[in-house]
Each structure stands twice: as C-alpha cells, then as structure tokens.
Amino acid sequence: MSELLLQLQDLHVHYGVIHALQGINMNIERGTIVTLIGGNGAGKSTTLRAVSGLLRPTHGSILFEGQPIHQLAAHRIVRRGIAHAPEGRGIFPNLSVEENLMLGAYARNDREGIRSDRTKSLALFPRLAERLRQRAGTLSGGEQQMLAIARALMARPRLLLLDEPSLGLAPQIVQVIFRIIRQINAEGVTILLVEQNAHMALSIADQAYVIQTGKVIKHGPARELLTDKDIQKAYLGG
Amino acid sequence: MTTLFIQSLLDALTLGALYALIALGYTMVYGVLGFINFAHSDVFAIGAWTGLLTSSLLGLSIVMGSQTVEPRGWEIFLVIPAAVLVCGLLAWVIQRLAYAPLRDAPRLNVLITAIGVSLLLQNVGQLPWVFGTDPRPMPRLIENPLLFEIQGVQVTLLPMLTIVAAMVLMVGLEVLIFHTRFGRAMRAVSMNPKVASLMGIPVDRVIDGTFVLGGALAGAAGVLFAMEYPTVQQPASNTWVLLGLKAFIAAVIGGIGNIRGAMVGGFLIAFLERFGAAAQQFFPGIISFDTTVYRDVYCFAILIVILLVRPAGLFGRSVVEKV
Ligand SMILES: Nc1ncnc2c1ncn2[C@@H]1O[C@H](COP(=O)(O)OP(=O)(O)O)[C@@H](O)[C@H]1O
Ligand SMILES: [Mg+2]
DSSP, X not given: OOOEEEEEEEEEXXXXXXXXXXXXXXXXXXXXXXXXXXXXTSSHHHHHHHHXXXXXXXXXXXXXXXXXXXXXXXXXXXXXXXXXXOTTOOOOTTSBHHHHHHHTTTTOOOXXXXXXXXXXXXXXXXXXXXXXXXXXXGSOHHHHHHXXXXXXXXXXXXXEEEEOTTTTOOHHHHHXXXXXXXXXXXXXXXXXXXXXXXXXXXXXXXXEEEEXXXXXXXXXXXXXXXXXXXXXXXXXXX | OHHHHHHHHXXXXXXXXXXHHHHHHHHHHHHHHSSOOTTHHHHHHHHHHHHHHHHHHTTOOEETTEESSOOOSSTXXXXXXXXXXXXXXXXXXXXXXXIGGGTTSOHHHHHHHHHHHHHHHHHXXXXXXXXXXXXXXXXXXXXXXXXXXXXXXXXXXXXXXXXXXHHHHHHHHHHHHHHSHHHHHXXXXXXXXXXXXXXXXXXXXXXXXXHHHHHHHHHHHHHHHXXXXXXXOOTTSHHHHHHHHHHXXXXXXXXXXOHHHHXXXXXXXXXXXXXXXXXXXXXXXXXXXXXXXXXXXXXXXXXXXXXXXOTTOSSOOOOOOOO
C-alpha cells in the first residue's frame, strides 16, 4: 500500500548563481495527494520544474518508480508517466482547445486509449467540451486552468504535478477545480499540488511539505499541519 | 496594353512564387527560434549551384555559349531532388553547429552568429576551388516549348512549371504544418518551447526539422530560379544578396513567423516590383521618368509603409515579446 512513487533526495537547483533549491528531500506515496506550500519565491515551482525535467538539478537525485529521472529531458519524462500543468497554465493561445488537448497526448500512440481519455477529460470538464473549436487564448482564466489540467491528463500520467491551479480564479471556480482534483486522485492518479491557497490545499491533501527559501522546514500529514500553530500563523492567516 | 499587363502578371507570378519559397524558410525559423537566419539566402544560392553542378555531372553543360548535350527530360527529376537534399542537409548542419549550441544564449548572439555564417558561406563560395567568382550559365534542363499565346504574350513551359512547382511545395507545406502531428508540434514549439517539451515534444528535433524544411524549400527555389534566369552568380554577388533581402522583406511584410503571410508577402513584392517597373509604360502621359530603374526600390518602400502602419505585418498579430 505504501509504495513510494517519487523520491527527491538532497535536491539542489541553481538559476545561474541563485541557489533556489538547497537540499530538498521528499517522499511521495502512490495514490496520495501531496501538497507543497510556502511563500512567494520559496522554491515550489522550481521543485516541480526539476521533477518534470524543465530544470536540471545541480546536485541530488529524483527517483520515479525507483528509476532515476533527473538526467532525462522533459519530453522523455512525460513518457515515463509524469505530467506537469505549469505555473501560468501554459496554454497555447493560438491553437484550438481541441488541439491543445490532443497535444497533451503527443507522446502516445494508442489511438483507442487517447480517444477514451479524451472522452473522460471532457466529461470531467464539460465546459471544455462546448468550446473545442474555440481558440484557447479566448477562454476565461478558469477555463484555461481546466484546459491545462485536462491536457495534462491526456498524457495518462501516474503522477500529476499541479502548479497553483487556483491562482486568480473566482472562489466558485476554485471549488470546482479542487473537487475535480480529488476526483482525479480517486481514479488512482498521484498528485503533487503546489498552492498559495494553503487552507484549501491542506484540506484535500494527505501529506504536506512546507518549504522556505529552498528548504523543507516542515512536513507531515496534512491534517496535522492544518492545526499546527506556526503554520496557521504563517500560511493560514492566523 | 493588355499584352504588357499579362506579361507583367506572368513575370510577377513566377518571381513571386520564388520569393515566397525563400521567404518561408525565414519565417519558419523565426517562428520556432525567434531570430532571422541570415544564412538562409546563401543556402538558396547553394541550391542554385547544386543545380548547376549536378547538371554538369549529368553531362549537361554549356561550352562557348551553347549547350553540349540536349536535355533528355529526366534530368530535372534528379537535379531538383539533389538541391533539395543538399540544402536540407546544409541547413541542418548550420543549425547543429552554429545555432544549437546557442539555445540558451541571448538572441542577439544568435543573430550575430547568423550573420557570421552567412559571411562564411559567401566567402568560402568565392574560393576558386569552390564556385569561384565568375558567373556561370545554367544549362537547359528541359525544353521550353510554347504552351499557348494569349493577347500576344507567349506563355512557355518554364515559367508555368516554376509557378506550379512552387504552388505544389507551398500546398504541401501548408498541409504539413496545419494538418500533421509534426506540424502541430512545430506550431506548439513556436508558441512556447518549454510547455511543448512538457507535452512530450522533442523540441530540438522539431527545430532541426524546421531548418531542414526551410533549407529544402530554398534548394528547390534555387534550381527553379537558375532555370528561369539561367545565370548562376557567386553567392556573395549583389544579385543573390538582394534576392535574399527581398525574400526576407516578403516574410516581414507578411508578418514574420506567419506561414501564409510569407506566401502572400512573396507575391506582393513581386507584383510591386514588376508592375512598378512597368508603370511608365502603363501611364506614359502621367509618369515621365523611367520606372524600371527603381524596380528594387518599390519593395523597400512598401516595407517602410507596412512597418509604419502595421508593424506586425499583414498577417502578424502583435504579441507580447517572448523571453
Ligand atoms: N527563471 C529564473 N531565473 C532566476 N531566478 C529564478 C527563476 N525562477 C525562479 N527564480 C528564483 O528562484 C526562487 C524560487 O522561485 P520559485 O520556485 O518560482 O518560487 P515559488 O515558490 O513562488 O514557486 C526565487 O528566489 C526566484 O526568484
Ligand atoms: Mg511558483
């Protein structure tokens, strides 16, 4: 039951001279939702970028299903089963919603599987189904976020990385997105969720990691962190 | 008058098709990498030379102003593919050796490298054991029979072939870019290479493929150009440089990075050039100066106008500068 899906071991990442991650350790079990919280510039997005291969760690290792992946290029990591819905959504604005969605399955060849995942993703996000031919750049912020998640699901990932899916969205939409995240997890996808909205994130997550200036300062079951005095003061507004 | 009009139309279509083919290479590379590949016009020139040299290898050559062997008709099916192959390969080599190592460098560095590659090709091309500095006549690859006559204009096979071949290539490219998996990947890379890689797209290979495509089209254009205007100059000659520049302007006018824009831009420039040159004959009473000497000025003039009123080009969307 408690099988490790992803392990970060003493992970360091630099942007030129900026030492953004300073020895991150993290263990993610298959089937869980793990959230990564922390202030602006703490290194949350950097952690996700290192896992998906957008950044090359300067030290340490990343093991996915026991295999090291930190030397692989991003386009190979997707094929291993990790999809990343990046910060800022990363929609291709001049492509249609449909084309964006199908790009999510670029690495796959199983036509039947792609078709059934397309149906499933559209069932999760009926709003997208109505807008398939529309240029993705004309979608609202919430719809773009839905498209980013739906597109990531088209890779049929075993691990889904979500970077601030609630950013800039109206509260009702945030509710919808979080409900769907839970639904995706219930179908067996492990989720690593980065959030500023710590309250929401902690309430749906199994485990949580708090990072500050590139280091993990606390981790444990999300429920415990939700009631932790220091965490409440720093990230939950009291 | 009608004769002149039809003649100008035919000339403009032929030349425009060639400009468009070259412009596509500029615009595709700009689309995926965001810089002007100045070496592109030299790849085009090398396409023409490849055409000339393979023709000689096949026994076709010109001695003392006349052709030694009459073309047998099938040579063209070897000569054009040879130029396509050589130029596709050359573009790939240039990308791998000169541009790929600079993927993370500022774009200005890449731009200057492109100018360097262009100068290198031009100057190596002048070496006596490469192409030398003397213009060489291009042998005939096919007969050029009269197809039909319309309003006193004799329409022969060669310009028609140029137009049709260019159209076929452009339609093929259009299908490739807008209706295939590779094309979708290419468009994704041009919009956001990082996110494209997250989709599983091998960004480096897509970029290489874009160069090969642009080079191949330039190679085909090189041979077609040499067949139509059968003097092949050294790559550094004013003729080639100006030609490359006009194709580049065509890409800018159409909206650099935009495939359809480059095609339209190519034809637009050729129309301006040909009809501009003939303007005095069209309006003899009104225009009293010799308009033909300004034939190269018109496209620069339209460039200035377009940059003033529609800086992103006819088909370009003004987008936020990518970083
Ligand atoms: N592209 C970049 N170049 C240089 N520094 C960066 C870059 N991206 C992030 N950083 C720096 O790395 C640190 C971590 O950033 P990030 O992971 O984006 O934080 P967040 O936790 O808000 O997602 C910050 O100090 C940020 O300034
Ligand atoms: Mg972030």
